[in-house]
Amino acid sequence: MRFRAVASAVLVVAGAVVPCMAAGQAQADEPWCGASRLGLTVQPELGQPGGSQRTASVVLTNLSQESCVLQGFPGVDLATVGDNGRASLPRTSEQGQPVHLPPGGQAKSTLTYATGTSTPTEIIVTPPDSTTQLHAVWPAALGSIMVWPEGATHPGTFIGPLRG
Incomplete structure (x- = not known):
């Protein structure tokens, strides 16, 4: 009798594990969206908050002919800003979820920035999970920004995770 109870529990656990592996396998078959598959805008x-805080969307578009997946934060640097001509933006503490992009699909990350006296020329x-960088001209409509020194406890300019 004791043996039957143990055997039943193993079958239930094994039955629960197999579907989880199958679902994970389906996701593993979808390729990662590397920089060579993506366009940047x-x-x-719309609907900017009041005061000196503004937001912009950093948009990555799947330019390939097949679906791919992204997760996490983009690395964002602003050129001609900061002490050495380039400022790296800190990330929020939010967690990113996988974003599945069909051909032409987009993932967006919110860039929050404080208005200031520096106008980047390029983002x-x-x-x-890439080392290849994408470049875009800083839109004039975004205006000037303030970039806080690295390690500031309350930076006014930062980037959020990618969302679908």
Whole structure:
């Protein structure tokens, strides 16, 4: 009798494990969206908050003919800003979820920035788990920004995780 109870529990556990592996396998078959598959645009978001805080969307578009997946934060640098001509933006503490992109699909990351006296000329974005960078001209509509020194406890300019 004791043996039957143990055998039943093993079958139930084994039955629960197999579907989980199958679902994970389906996701593993979808390729990662590397920089070579992606296009970059930057645009102001509608309904800006009041005061000196603004937001923009950093948009990565799947330019390939097959679906791919992204997760996490893009690395974002602003050129001609900061002490050495380039400022790397800190990330929020939010957690990113996988974003599945069909051909032409988009993932967006919110760039929050404080208005200031520096106007970047270029935004440089490194997609998650990539070393290849994408470049775009800083849109004039976004205006000037303030970049806080690295390690500041309350930076006014930062990047959020990618969302679908």
